[in-house]
Amino acid sequence: MAGKNVSGSFYTSATTDQREPEGKEYESDYDDVENIVVEPLDDSDYEEVDDIVEIHEQLNTEDKNDSKTHDPPVKSACGTRAIVLLYILLIINFVMWGVLLYVAIVKYSEISTEVQNLTMELSMRRENGSKMSENIQQQSTIIDGISSQVRSMETDISQMKTEVAVSKSYIWEQFMKKYTFSTEKKKWGEARDICVSQGASLAVASSIAELAYLKEIIKESHWIGLSDLETEGQWKWLDGTEVGKSYWKSAQPDNFNEEDCGEILQTGELNDSHCNTMKSWICEKWCNNTCVLFY
Numbered sequence: 001m002a003g004k005n006v007s008g009s010f011y012t013s014a015t016t017d018q019r020e021p022e023g024k025e026y027e028s029d030y031d032d033v034e035n036i037v038v039e040p041l042d043d044s045d046y047e048e049v050d051d052i053v054e055i056h057e058q059l060n061t062e063d064k065n066d067s068k069t070h071d072p073p074v075k076s077a078c079g080t081r082a083i084v085l086l087y088i089l090l091i092i093n094f095v096m097w098g099v100l101l102y103v104a105i106v107k108y109s110e111i112s113t114e115v116q117n118l119t120m121e122l123s124m125r126r127e128n129g130s131k132m133s134e135n136i137q138q139q140s141t142i143i144d145g146i147s148s149q150v151r152s153m154e155t156d157i158s159q160m161k162t163e164v165a166v167s168k169s170y171i172w173e174q175f176m177k178k179y180t181f182s183t184e185k186k187k188w189g190e191a192r193d194i195c196v197s198q199g200a201s202l203a204v205a206s207s208i209a210e211l212a213y214l215k216e217i218i219k220e221s222h223w224i225g226l227s228d229l230e231t232e233g234q235w236k237w238l239d240g241t242e243v244g245k246s247y248w249k250s251a252q253p254d255n256f257n258e259e260d261c262g263e264i265l266q267t268g269e270l271n272d273s274h275c276n277t278m279k280s281w282i283c284e285k286w287c288n289n290t291c292v293l294f295y
Helices: 001-014 029-037 041-070 071-165 188-197 208-214
Strands: 169-174 177-181 222-227 261-264 270-273 282-287
Touching: 188 222, 188 282, 208 261
Parallel strands: 222 282
Antiparallel strands: 169 177, 177 282, 222 261, 261 270
């Protein structure tokens, strides 16, 4: 067993001796090496070697287990990357929402501006419409005024035509009558109305002398104020007096085909005729010293 002890003393001296600085050698070291006796190993020594190998394998197994226990940090790194990616996605989402919010604000501002512009335009159009309505009312008033003036002018023209229609006038000084003779031809009723519009009436020749006076002026038959329109066969002047039979032309009035209106012939005699026949007429008016005012 001296070899075992030698080997044991060798390991002890190798582990316990302090290492000398490199580059220094001592003769005693070489002496120890020469004194070492290597003895062959027995079974117990192999058992120790097996123990050492087993211990070494256990250490390797522990190292592998340690490496396995360090795997979670790898997983932790993957989780960190996922969190970072999530943060990035959240940031992108916030940015997109911000962009959308900005676009919405811009669009809202544009729409608000457009609404304001439309409101102003509508207000201006309403003002223009009110002004146009005022102008239309003013124009309507002007048109009404012009229309009234036109109607007045038409009345004046009609009156002038009427005056022209009875432009020729004669004064019979014996009875202070003024006679006007038409230059147009009308129906008996129309002639009567024109005389009334002039403040006169169709001529009432209630005497032979008056008929003779009128006969000297006319050159054709004229309507006078004589008819039997109220009662058939009862001829009267417009003032209500009856007509003497001596005033009529021979065999007249004969009421041929409903002749109800009277006329004075160029001979100065009276005759019945159809009221719708177009004839000239004679208007008369009592002057009472005012004949110059009658036209």
